[in-house]
Amino acid sequence: MTTQISSFVNGAYVNDASASVFQNINPATGKVICSVEAATPATLDAAIQSSLKAFKVWSKMPAIERSRRLLKAVEILRNRNDELALIEVEDTGKPWSEASTVDVVTGADSIEYFAGLAPTQVGTQQALGNDFFYTRQEPLGVVAGIGAWNYPLQIACWKAAPALAAGNVIVFKPSEETPRGALKLAEVFIEAGIPEGVFNVVQGDGKVGEWLTQHPNIAKVSFTGEVNTGCKVMAASSKTLKSVTMELGGKSPLIIFDDADLEQAVIASMLANFYTQGEVCTHGTRVFVQSGIYQRFVERLQDSIKTLKVGDPLNPDTHIGALISSSHMEKVLDYIRIGVEEGAHLLSGGRRVDHFECKNGYFVEPTVFTHCSDDMRICQEEIFGPVMSILCFDSEEEVIKRANNTGFGLAAGVFTQNIQKGHRVIHQIEAGICWINQYGASPAEMPVGGYKMSGVGRENGLETLGHYTQTKSIYVGIDPIESPYI
Numbered sequence: 081m082t083t084q085i086s087s088f089v090n091g092a093y094v095n096d097a098s099a100s101v102f103q104n105i106n107p108a109t110g111k112v113i114c115s116v117e118a119a120t121p122a123t124l125d126a127a128i129q130s131s132l133k134a135f136k137v138w139s140k141m142p143a144i145e146r147s148r149r150l151l152k153a154v155e156i157l158r159n160r161n162d163e164l165a166l167i168e169v170e171d172t173g174k175p176w177s178e179a180s181t182v183d184v185v186t187g188a189d190s191i192e193y194f195a196g197l198a199p200t201q202v203g204t205q206q207a208l209g210n211d212f213f214y215t216r217q218e219p220l221g222v223v224a225g226i227g228a229w230n231y232p233l234q235i236a237c238w239k240a241a242p243a244l245a246a247g248n249v250i251v252f253k254p255s256e257e258t259p260r261g262a263l264k265l266a267e268v269f270i271e272a273g274i275p276e277g278v279f280n281v282v283q284g285d286g287k288v289g290e291w292l293t294q295h296p297n298i299a300k301v302s303f304t305g306e307v308n309t310g311c312k313v314m315a316a317s318s319k320t321l322k323s324v325t326m327e328l329g330g331k332s333p334l335i336i337f338d339d340a341d342l343e344q345a346v347i348a349s350m351l352a353n354f355y356t357q358g359e360v361c362t363h364g365t366r367v368f369v370q371s372g373i374y375q376r377f378v379e380r381l382q383d384s385i386k387t388l389k390v391g392d393p394l395n396p397d398t399h400i401g402a403l404i405s406s407s408h409m410e411k412v413l414d415y416i417r418i419g420v421e422e423g424a425h426l427l428s429g430g431r432r433v434d435h436f437e438c439k440n441g442y443f444v445e446p447t448v449f450t451h452c453s454d455d456m457r458i459c460q461e462e463i464f465g466p467v468m469s470i471l472c473f474d475s476e477e478e479v480i481k482r483a484n485n486t487g488f489g490l491a492a493g494v495f496t497q498n499i500q501k502g503h504r505v506i507h508q509i510e511a512g513i514c515w516i517n518q519y520g521a522s523p524a525e526m527p528v529g530g531y532k533m534s535g536v537g538r539e540n541g542l543e544t545l546g547h548y549t550q551t552k553s554i555y556v557g558i559d560p561i562e563s564p565y566i
């Protein structure tokens with residue numbers, strides 16, 4: 081018999097016999113991990129009531145005490161790294177080598193960073209003659225977090241960290257594909273002494289997300305997902321003027337100049353396309369290679385790809401795991417067919433992997449297209465799978481123009497050994513998360529978020545704490561009021 085999990089409200093798992101149930105599938109095996117009770121309207125109402133109650137307690141707690149409890153949660157997360165990483169591997173299909181070293185680690189880092197910042201929030205005070213005013217940074221209230229499935233626990237941590245540090249509470253809805261990571265975070269917060277209701281988890285699909293974005297008691301929505309969904313979330317949120325953070329998709333350029341370190345550029349292009357089997361929003365899926373290094377780059381890449389091992393995500397040697405679902409795998413394979421039909425040259429990969437241990441899972445070979453042109457769909461649309469498109473360019477001016485010729489603006493990378501050129505080019509790229517001679521590093525200290533259709537607001541970094549507070553100005557009269565009437 082499969083186990084059943086549910087929403088987590090006010091410090092406890094919900095048990096609602098009237099709830100509809102969906103299945104959580106392990107994408108590497110196609111087997112059911114557990115069934116999940118979707119949140120009913122009664123559960124959603126209970127979550128909001130519990131959040132409102134918890135807000136009164138949490139927002140009044142001295143920030144240094146909030147910080148201590150968040151740091152306790154960080155300690156527990158780190159102690160449970162492997163147990164939590166295993167859940168992420170089973171729910172997402174990503175390799176153990178990544179989940180055990182990145183997912184929980186970067187989630188905990190973000191909470192640690194914002195816990196440190198919590199007691200540093202100060203207001204201002206200014207004299208106006210004898211009168212004066214001062215400001216207070218006050219939390220917003222109940223924040224809805226809505227997550228994608230590619231980094232379930234990390235996304236929950238990145239949203240909880242600034243929100244809770246600033247004194248808000250959260251109702252978090254994980255993706256219906258990956259319901260377990262956020263529940264574990266909720267348990268950790270309770271164990272760390274964070275009051276019941278500060279972090280509630282509601283399970284379900286877009287309908288539950290929609291409900292949250294429409295609810296009048298929710299002050300802000302922090303969303304991670306596709307651009308189209310983000311537009312719907314923003315439109316729904318506008319009805320009650322909620323503030324929003326939108327972490328959306330991308331089709332980012334990775335630019336490799338003739339003078340780049342070839343080995344480093346090849347490593348970066350592989351990381352920027354095959355990490356987490358291509359399911360990373362910031363991936364540099366349009367790889368622009370300058371004509372002088374093009375041939376050598378392609379040959380070196382072709383050799384390197386042969387070392388990639390696609391297989392059982394739990395095997396520590398596996399580099400490429402399973403895609404999130406059968407339908408997502410079909411979407412990725414469709415894009416590969418479209419690339420071939422559009423006339424791109426399939427340099428390597430391109431097929432489903434279904435031998436031995438991959439037999440019932442949703443695996444796709446690391447795939448590289450050369451002879452691509454900017455107008456091909458594989459170079460314009462987010463595929464979110466292990467598919468790299470290589471484009472050739474001649475001049476700096478040309479590549480900047482082509483790199484920016486997209487509605488997305490999430491990330492970008494430049495490889496060159498010319499320090500002036502590296503900065504000069506990246507300053508002209510329309511993207512929020514940029515790397516020079518690096519790709520993908522995203523420490524908690526660095527703000528991340530998109531330009532153009534890739535997002536609104538930022539996660540991580542100093543400025544993000546400010547997105548979870550509002551300023552109250554308080555004017556204090558010392559001098560008597562002079563009446564204009566008498």
Ligand code: NAD
Nearest residue numbers: 227228229254255285286289290305306309327328329361
């Ligand atoms: P998605 O947009 O399909 O779903 C995201 C979440 O929104 C899910 O929890 C889903 O249930 C919910 N949802 C669906 N419809 C909704 C509605 N109408 N109202 C409210 N919520 C709704 O995205 P996905 O397939 O889960 O994730 C992949 C996408 O996420 C990719 O486009 C990727 O680039 C993006 N992503 C972005 C970042 C970033 O930081 N910029 C990080 C990770 C993933």
